[in-house]
Amino acid sequence: MAPIDPHSFTDSAHPLTKHIDLDLFLDFDTKIITGTATLTLEKQYSGELYLDTRDLAIEKTFDAAGKPLQFVLEAPHPIKGSLLRVFLHDHASFSVSFKTSPSASAVQWLDPLQTASGRLPYVFTQCQAIHARSIFPCQDTPAARITYSANINVPRDIRVVMSAAHVEISETHISDSRTVEKFVMEQPIPPYLFALAAGDIVYEEVGPRTRVYAEPPVVKAAAHEFAGAEEMVKQAEALFGPYDWERFDLLVMPPSFPYGGMENPRMVFLTPTVIAGDRSGVGVVAHELAHSWTGNLITNASADDFWLNEGFTTYAERRIVEALDGKERLALHLAIGWNGLQEEIQRFNDRPEFTKLKTNQEDVDPDDVYSRIPYEKGSFFLRRLEIAVGRPQFDGFLKKYIETFRFKSINTETFLSFLTAEFPYLEQQVDLESWIYKTGIPPDADVVKPKSQILEKILELAEEFQAHSSIVTGSVDDGIGVGANWHHFLNTLKQDSQSWQAQEWQIFLETLPKKINVKLADDLENLFNFSISTNWEIKIAFLTIAANSGYQKCFPAIESALHTVGRMKYLKPLYSGLLDSTPEAKELAKHVFAQAKGKYHPIAQTVIQGLLKKSNH
Known part of the structure; x- marks a missing residue:
């Protein structure tokens, strides 16, 4: 027993x-x-x-x-x-x-x-x-x-x-x-x-298999945002085989919903923050759709094998994005994931066990160690396998894997046995041990790092910003030297970013240092109005910098965001940033949580309470 x-x-x-x-x-x-x-x-x-x-x-x-x-x-x-x-x-x-x-x-x-x-x-x-x-x-x-x-x-x-x-x-x-x-x-x-x-709750039809459900004031905007759901289902079926759940309905939740989405079969739950008006949030829908095969159809046997759900699904989501939007757009999604993976591995410096794909969560609350690592490291591992064996062979493997284990719950070892039986020489090409059982980023991960011309330009601009940030210790004036160079950079950024979409801005902002000189933050805010962006990824990426930097001009926007949404992807970096910043910022975090905690889901409340408790030690 x-x-x-x-x-x-x-x-x-x-x-x-x-x-x-x-x-x-x-x-x-x-x-x-x-x-x-x-x-x-x-x-x-x-x-x-x-x-x-x-x-x-x-x-x-x-x-x-x-x-x-x-x-x-x-x-x-x-x-x-x-x-x-x-x-x-x-x-x-x-x-x-x-x-x-x-x-x-x-x-x-x-x-x-x-x-x-x-x-x-x-x-x-x-x-x-x-x-x-x-x-x-x-x-x-x-x-x-x-x-x-x-x-x-x-x-x-x-x-x-x-x-x-x-x-x-x-x-x-x-x-x-x-x-x-x-x-x-x-x-x-x-x-x-x-x-x-x-x-x-009311609904609107958006496809033969999809209704979008929401509260009456939200439903029309939601239906517009997710009008392409049927095309997504078809692309997913081409990759993974028939959709086994009859319907793919979507429910846009109240703002307190703690996740971007939840893959509940037949009725996916979605955060309202994905409704940006420009359909930039459809990646979340693609992710939850992909779960219909990897997660819902084949499920991890326990939280120790969580990457089997989320790594596969993130990989699948990006294959859908590539099919719909092309390789350049895929590279930007991959870049966001790569940045997130590096950041999360750094966050777990004191608990490296949870940077492995196969973890040991005995006596550990899975909510306490929830992170992007199983999503991103798992996805890049599968991308590494695809590169090693070739896409046509890997696609055939995916369909066979799904057909073999449909409606079953499996562990990592079952997956590895199936993988190596299909590709007997794979262990000579890919360091499976490092990817699955070792901490951090594996030595052969450079093979999967995203590359594209757009991405290179974004990273070049982010690197130039960091050069300015590293030499500015006081305020930047309009004189010569640092000030003139800085304003030249701002003009270049403004020109080069005119055609950028949400993903480009998200990569740029998430690549910047979390703590910057408040004058630089002020110049960025005055020029681009990030704090009032209708795209939550852009807004939160900048407000996270503002929180870490003690940029008080944005404190009202941070407070408003923390009162408005309960998505943990946004709550955690904002509260963490405030608690790791100035005394005024720490007080703001405590003050806002005392007022807003009743608006958060119990899972989110517990997580933020943990951050506050840790900051007091």
């Missing part, structure tokens, strides 16, 4: 769950979900069965005939939550009645004033990596794939969407002020892909 996952109580000696039927009553006043989960196991079983829970009140457990079953809910583990032991007697299915906590880690409840429409309350879930257990008791490991059905009882005006097929809306037998929306997911998924959202 042993756990099969470092983040789950699920035991290798116990049968896995194959299906869950859920009846959930959503109470927006108390912010509690009352429910019953009926679990069907892969075989009949007698003895203790271990389930994962977090902050759930367990009311009773019972068999199909309604006969009570004995259970024990243990004291909480700091990472895993509370082990629920259910005592079975030759049972293949059983039920658990429960209530969630108002502070359930997967759930965020929003009052009407916190929504875009301001008319109705809103609730949404985010279960990755180990938060499904805070909504219902389950074997909360990606190794335990389940199908499910769900009856969601909500107030009549509230609409529900889920990572499942919508079946019907029916009247309740209790009150005519509420309805029940019924859903079914017939394909087996890991529990972290369970998802629901409920609120003032």
Whole structure:
């Protein structure tokens, strides 16, 4: 007997769950979900069965005939939550009645004033990596794939969407002020892909397989932004084979959603920050679409193998971008990824274990070590394999890999065995050991570094900026010498950047030093108005520099951003920058978090609290 996952109580000696039927009553006043989960196991079983829970009140457990079953809910583990032991007697299915906590880690409840429409309350879930257990008791490991059905009882005006097929809306037998929306997911998924959202939600059709859902004030802009979804699906199918989930619908979330996107099958959740009006955010959609094959169809067996989800998907996303936009645009996406990889590896200097692709997360909260490394190092590793064997051969491998392991959860070693069986001489060409099991960037990574004429020009300008930054210690005047050279550089930058799109500016800003002279920051802001950009990648890249540099003129813009969005990709660099800056900047971070934390998802709240705690030591 042993756990099969470092983040789950699920035991290798116990049968896995194959299906869950859920009846959930959503109470927006108390912010509690009352429910019953009926679990069907892969075989009949007698003895203790271990389930994962977090902050759930367990009311009773019972068999199909309604006969009570004995259970024990243990004291909480700091990472895993509370082990629920259910005592079975030759049972293949059983039920658990429960209530969630108002502070359930997967759930965020929003009052009407916190929504875009301001008319109705809103609730949404985010279960990755180990938060499904805070909504219902389950074997909360990606190794335990389940199908499910769900009856969601909500107030009549509230609409529900889920990572499942919508079946019907029916009247309740209790009150005519509420309805029940019924859903079914017939394909087996890991529990972290369970998802629901409920609120003032409407939709527009944008393709034969795609609706864009959002609150009424947002839906038209969202539909415009994602009008190319069907073409993306076709490009992805050309690369990876048929799309197995019937529909590819998109839900634009409230601003507090903590991620850029979440690949929930049939209903992808997206941050509203990707709606820039210029369709520059479609890379996020391409990423979540690619997860339909790598992540949803083939899943990492545990968080130790997270790169199998995200590295493959980032690689796949960029193949879609290349097919749609060409090699020059691909090079810019790769450059953003390369910069991000280097930055993240530096961030983990004190914990190099988490710069490996295959990690050991025993006694580690996966949210604490979440980073871009599995995305970027994993993606560049696959790019390295493609270069080694050739694209046609690698594309054939990808399709065979997906077909072989579809609807399965696997670990890194299973992947490597499959890879080396397909390409027996690959280990003589690629240092697999360094890429997978060693820290940092492998010695042969130069082969995959992005190259293009546009990229070279951007990096040349960024290098020239750094030369000015390194010699300016005081204010820059309009005289000769440094001042004249600086203003000449600004004029050159203004001319050369006239045709730049969002990715060019993002690369330029992210390549600059995080701390610069405030006069240089002021000149950049006065010339380009980065702090009021409608593109969040550009805005946050500059505000991160402003935060690190103690550039007080941008403090109001930083404060506004921290009050406006809950995407952790933006929150973490802004809070980290402020906390590593001037005393005034540190005070701003503490002041804003005290005011804004209620707007953030519980996952984001915990992460930012960790940054604040670390800064006080």
